[in-house]
Amino acid sequence: MNITLPDGSIKKVEVGTTPMEIAMAISPGLARNVLSATVNDEVWDANRSIKKDSTLKLNTWQDKEGKMTFWHSSAHIMAEALEALYPGVKLGIGPAIENGFYYDVDLGDKTLSSEELPKIEKKMKELASQKMTFNRKDISKEQAIKYFRKKGDEYKLEILEELEDGNITFYSQGNFTDLCKGPHIPSSEKIKAIKLLNIAGAYWKGDENRKQLTRIYGVSFPKQKELNNYIDILEEAKKRDHRKIGKEMGLFTFSKKVGQGLPLWLPKGAILREKLENFLKKAQVKAGYLPVITPHIGNKNLYITSGHYEKYGEDSFQPIKTPHIDEEFLLKPMNCPHHCEIYKSKKYSYKDLPIRFAEFGTVYRYEQSGELHGLTRVRSFTQDDAHLFVRPDQVKDEFISVIDLVLFIFKALNFTNYKAQISLRDPKNKEKYIGSDENWEKAEKAIIEAAKEKKLETIIEYGEAAFYGPKLDFMVKDALQREWQLGTIQVDYSLPERFKLEYTGSDNKKHRPVMIHRAPFGSMERFVAVLIEHCAGNFPLWLAPDQFIILPISEKYHHYAEKVSKFLKKYDICGPIDYRAETTGRKIRDAEVSKSPYIIIVGEREETENNISVRKHGGKNLGNLSLEKFKNLIKKEINIINN
Numbered sequence: 001m002n003i004t005l006p007d008g009s010i011k012k013v014e015v016g017t018t019p020m021e022i023a024m025a026i027s028p029g030l031a032r033n034v035l036s037a038t039v040n041d042e043v044w045d046a047n048r049s050i051k052k053d054s055t056l057k058l059n060t061w062q063d064k065e066g067k068m069t070f071w072h073s074s075a076h077i078m079a080e081a082l083e084a085l086y087p088g089v090k091l092g093i094g095p096a097i098e099n100g101f102y103y104d105v106d107l108g109d110k111t112l113s114s115e116e117l118p119k120i121e122k123k124m125k126e127l128a129s130q131k132m133t134f135n136r137k138d139i140s141k142e143q144a145i146k147y148f149r150k151k152g153d154e155y156k157l158e159i160l161e162e163l164e165d166g167n168i169t170f171y172s173q174g175n176f177t178d179l180c181k182g183p184h185i186p187s188s189e190k191i192k193a194i195k196l197l198n199i200a201g202a203y204w205k206g207d208e209n210r211k212q213l214t215r216i217y218g219v220s221f222p223k224q225k226e227l228n229n230y231i232d233i234l235e236e237a238k239k240r241d242h243r244k245i246g247k248e249m250g251l252f253t254f255s256k257k258v259g260q261g262l263p264l265w266l267p268k269g270a271i272l273r274e275k276l277e278n279f280l281k282k283a284q285v286k287a288g289y290l291p292v293i294t295p296h297i298g299n300k301n302l303y304i305t306s307g308h309y310e311k312y313g314e315d316s317f318q319p320i321k322t323p324h325i326d327e328e329f330l331l332k333p334m335n336c337p338h339h340c341e342i343y344k345s346k347k348y349s350y351k352d353l354p355i356r357f358a359e360f361g362t363v364y365r366y367e368q369s370g371e372l373h374g375l376t377r378v379r380s381f382t383q384d385d386a387h388l389f390v391r392p393d394q395v396k397d398e399f400i401s402v403i404d405l406v407l408f409i410f411k412a413l414n415f416t417n418y419k420a421q422i423s424l425r426d427p428k429n430k431e432k433y434i435g436s437d438e439n440w441e442k443a444e445k446a447i448i449e450a451a452k453e454k455k456l457e458t459i460i461e462y463g464e465a466a467f468y469g470p471k472l473d474f475m476v477k478d479a480l481q482r483e484w485q486l487g488t489i490q491v492d493y494s495l496p497e498r499f500k501l502e503y504t505g506s507d508n509k510k511h512r513p514v515m516i517h518r519a520p521f522g523s524m525e526r527f528v529a530v531l532i533e534h535c536a537g538n539f540p541l542w543l544a545p546d547q548f549i550i551l552p553i554s555e556k557y558h559h560y561a562e563k564v565s566k567f568l569k570k571y572d573i574c575g576p577i578d579y580r581a582e583t584t585g586r587k588i589r590d591a592e593v594s595k596s597p598y599i600i601i602v603g604e605r606e607e608t609e610n611n612i613s614v615r616k617h618g619g620k621n622l623g624n625l626s627l628e629k630f631k632n633l634i635k636k637e638i639n640i641i642n643n
Contacts, residue, residue, distance in 0.1 A: 002053045013050075020046040020186065023058050033060040035190070036069035036183045041462075043069065045136055045183040061222055071096035073134060073184045074124075074191055074220040075103050080176035081123035082216075086110065091178070092155045092204060092213050098483075100219030104202050106155070112214050117196040120216070128191040132173040134184035141165040144179060155204065193227035194220045197234075201370070208368060233480050240480070242532035243374040248593055249537055251528075251545070252375065261372040261379030263525060268545035273524060275543050277360055280384055280409065280520065287405060289358040289386055294338035296362060300328040305498055306337040307434050311467050317366050331364035336492075336517060339387040340499040343513075348503040350391060353513060354398055358386035360524070375529035382524040388516040389501065392442070395514050399450040399472075399489060406474060406487045406520045413531060413540070415486070417477040420456040422447055424470050426463035433467050439493035443514075444470045446491055468494040471517075478534040486527060490517040537595040538617065542638045548575035549596040551587045553603040555579075560607040564600065567627050573634050575600075592617065598634075 003011045003022060013022060019037030023030050023046070034046050038057040043065050050056070059066035075094035082089050082105055092104030139147075141160065147170075148156040156179050160168070171180040173188060185191075195218060202215040221227045238244075246252050251269030258264060265273060281291075300319055303309040309316075312333050319328035332338070339357045348355065362382045371377055390398050410418060424444050425433050433440070447470055451458050465471060471490035475483050492515040495501075505511045521527040531539070541547060548568070552561040561577045568574070575596065578587050584601065591599045601613040605624075612630060614622040625633070 001050070003050065004053075004055045006057050015051055016049040018047050018049055019044065019056060019058060022056065030058065030060075034058050035060060035066040035185045038065055043183050045134070046186050047133075048136065048183075068096040069183050069185055070190070070222070071101040071220060072182075073188070074194065074218065075101040076134070076171065076173060076176065076178055076180070076184065077124050077127050077188060077191065077194075078120065078196075078216065078218060079103050079105075079178060080127055080174055081120050083176060084127075085120060085123055088152075090153055090155055092202075093159075094178075100197070100217060102215050102217045104204070104213040104215050106211065106213050112199055112216070114199055117199070117216075121194050121196050121218075124191075124194050124196075127174060128188040128194070130174060131187050131189040133187055134171055134173045134182075136182055136184075137170045137172065139168050139170050141168055144168050144170070147177070148179070190222055191220050192222055193224040194218065195227055195231065203368075203370065206368060206370075208370075233482075237480055237482070237533070240533040240536045241374075242376075242529040245532050245537040245595075246375070249545075249595055251532075259379070260369055261367055261377070263375055263378055263380070269528075271545040272539070272543065273528065275545075276521070276524065276528070277384070279412070279543075281358075283405060283408060284356075284358050284386070287356070287401065288354075289356040292339065292342055292357045292359050294332070294335060294342070294359060294361060296332050296364075297329045298332055298338060300330055302337045302341070303330055303333070306334070306340070306495060307468065307498060308334050308337065312365070315365050315367075317364055332361070333363055333365050335359055335361035335363065335383060335385040336387055336495060336515075337499070339385075340495055340501060340515075343387075343389050343501055344499060348389075348513075350503055350505045350511070353503055354388050354390040354394055355513075356386060356388045358384075361385050375525040378523075378525050381526065383519050384521040384524060386518045388518065389496070389503075389513040390516060391503070391511075392514055395443075395446045395491060395516070396450050396453075398516055399446060399491065400454060402489050402516065402518045402520075403450065403454050403456070403472075405518075406489070409487070409520050410474070410476070413534075413543075415476045415478075415534070417481075418486075419475050420451050420458045421464070421473045421475050421485075422451060422458055422460045422470070423464035423466075423473060424460060424462050425465045429463070433465065435468060435494035435497070440470070443491035443493055447472050447489075466490050466492075466517075468492050469517075476530075478530060479536070480533075484530050486522055486530060487520045488518070488522060491515075492517060538597075539595070541597050541634065544595075544597050546575040546596055547573050547634055547638075548598040548600050549591045549594070550575065550577045550600045550602060551584060551591065552577070552579075553584050553601065555581070557602050557604070557607060561602050564602060564612060564627065568631060568634075571631050571635060573631060588615070592619075598630075600630075 001013060001015050003013055020031060020034060023034045036059045037044050037046050038059060039050060040054050079091055079094055086107055090106040094103035144160055159179060169181060170177050171182055171184055197217045200215045201212045203212050204210040249268060250266050252266055253264050255264060316333050317331045319330055321328060342357060360382050362380060364380050367377055367379050388398055425440055451472060469490050469492035471488055473485050474487040476486045477483050495515050496512045501513055502510045503513055550561045550564055552558050565577055588599060595617060597617050599615040606612050611624050611626045614625050614630060616622060
C-alpha cells in the first residue's frame with residue numbers, strides 16, 4: 001500500500017504497517033519522538049495498523065496533535081493514580097485541553113484539598129516511570145456495560161448510552177482501563193514532568209441540575225526544564241491577571257446585585273474603552289464604513305428567521321413577554337439580523353455596493369456561572385461589529401481590505417506574533433450548518449485565496465466554522481506566548497437568503513448580496529482583558545486612561561499642581577492630581593502600582609522655576625522639564641499612532 005507523507009513523497013509499505021514502523025524506517029531518532037500519527041486527517045495511536053492507502057503525518061511534541069495526545073495520556077495516568085489512592089472513586093471525563101489536562105471525578109463524601117495534590121503527583125510519576133504501554137481494544141457495547149456495571153462507574157455507563165455498538169474502544173495501561181476513543185502515546189515513560197495545578201468544581205455534563213464533580217487540572221512535559229519554564233510563565237501570568245490589574249488601576253468591577261458576568265466599567269476603564277472605540281471608528285470612516293445603532297432587544301421572530309434562535313436559543317436569556325399574547329422579545333445575542341433589516345430598509349443597485357454598516361453593539365448570552373471568568377467570559381459584551389454587503393465579485397477584495405484593517409490594529413497595539421486560522425465546515429457533519437454546498441464552497445475558496453494573497457501564516461481547522469459560513473480567525477500570541485483568538489472575519493451567503501436581501505444588477509435583475517461579518521477586536525471586554533495581560537497594564541501612551549499623575553509634595557503646592565493640570569488639559573493631555581496627605585515616596589509607589597505613564601512631582605523649586613520634575617513609569621527620571629517641553633514630548637509620542 002502507498003503512504004503519502006506531508007512533503008508529498010510516497011512510501012510503499014506492507015498492509016498492516018504502523019506509523020511507528022514507518023517513522024523507524026525514516027529515522028530511529030524521529031521514531032523516539034513520535035507521540036501519535038494523523039492518518040487521513042484522523043489522529044491515531046502511533047502503533048495502530050494502517051490497512052489501506054493513506055496520508056500520514058507523524059506527530060511529535062512540536063505539534064499540537066502530539067501535545068494533545070501526550071496530555072490526554074497524562075489524564076489516564078492521573079485517573080489510575082486516583083483509583084490507587086482513593087478506592088471507590090468514580091470517573092467522569094478526562095480530556096486534554098489547551099494547556100494540559102483535567103479529570104472530573106466523584107469522590108463520594110470526600111472533599112479533595114490542594115494539599116493532597118503533591119501526593120497524587122508522586123503516584124503519577126511512579127506509574128509513568130513503569131514504562132506502561134497504552135493498549136487499544138475494540139469492545140462490544142454489551143461487554144462495556146457489563147464491565148462498568150461491575151465496577152460501579154455510573155458516569156461511564158451514562159456515556160455508553162450515547163455510543164453506538166461497533167464504535168466503542170477501551171484503553172488500558174497498568175492496572176487501569178478506561179472507556180476512551182484515544183489516541184494515546186506509545187509509552188508512559190515519555191512523561192517525565194508532572195504538575196497538578198488546581199482543583200475546581202464542575203457539574204456533570206455542564207448541567208447545573210446535575211451533581212457537582214471534582215475537577216483536577218494538571219500539566220505534563222517530556223522534560224523537567226519545560227515544566228519549570230511553564231511554572232515561571234504561570235507565576236508571571238498571575239502578576240498580569242487582568243482581574244488583579246483591573247482592580248489596581250480602577251478599570252472595571254462586578255457586583256452581585258447587578259448580576260454575575262455583567263461588568264461595570266469604572267471611569268478609567270470607560271476612558272480606555274472609548275479610546276479604543278474612537279481609534280477603530282477613525283479607521284472605519286477612512287475605510288468607508290457607515291455607523292448604525294440598533295436596539296438591545298429584538299422580536300423572537302427576527303432570530304428565528306436568522307437561524308440564531310435554533311442554534312443559540314438554549315444559550316440565550318429567556319424571552320421577554322409583553323402584554324400582547326404571543327409577543328416575545330429576546331435580549332440581542334447577535335447584531336447581524338438587525339443589520340440585515342437596516343440593509344433591507346432601502347433599495348440598492350450594483351453601483352451602491354459594497355455597503356458597510358458598523359456598530360459597537362452590546363449583545364447578551366447566558367453563560368453558566370462556572371464558565372464566567374473576569375472580562376474574558378461574560379454575559380454582556382460589546383462587539384466591534386460590522387457587516388459588509390457586497391457583490392459576489394467583490395468578496396475577495398473586501399475580505400482583503402478587512403484583513404488590512406485587522407493587521408493595522410495589531411500593529412498599533414504591538415501584537416506582532418499571530419497566525420490566521422481558516423475555519424471550515426466539518427465535511428462529515430454538514431447538518432450542523434445552514435446554506436447550500438455551492439455557497440459554502442464559494443465562501444471557503446474566497447477566504448483561502450484572500451489569506452494566500454496577503455501571505456498570512458495559516459492553519460486550517462475543519463468543523464470550526466460558524467453555522468452560517470466559514471471564517472478567518474486571528475490567533476494572537478501575547479507577551480507570555482499564550483494564544484488568544486482575536487479578530488474574526490466571516491463570509492456568509494446564508495443570511496442574505498434568509499432575509500431575502502437584494503440589489504439590482506447591471507442586467508436590471510434582482511441579485512443576492514454576499515455578507516461579510518467582521519469584528520477586529522471581537523469582544524471589547526475580552527480584548528481589553530487580553531491587552532491588559534499582554535502589556536501588564538502598561539498601555540501605550542495614546543491609549544492610557546491617564547497620561548500622567550501630578551504629585552504635589554505638600555498642600556502648599558496644590559495650586560501650582562492645578563495650574564500644571566490646566567495647562568496640559570488645553571492640549572488634551574489628562575491625568576489626576578494626588579491631593580492625599582501622604583509622603584511623596586508613598587505617592588510615587590502608589591502611582592507605580594496604578595501604572596501612570598508619567599509621574600509629575602511639583603514643589604517649591606518647580607513652582608519657582610515654572611517647570612515640573614518628571615519620572616517615567618518604571619523609575620526612569622527625566623529630570624526637570626518646562627511645561628512646553630513636556631507637552632511636546634507627550635504629543636509626539638501620542639501622534640505616532642494618531643497620524
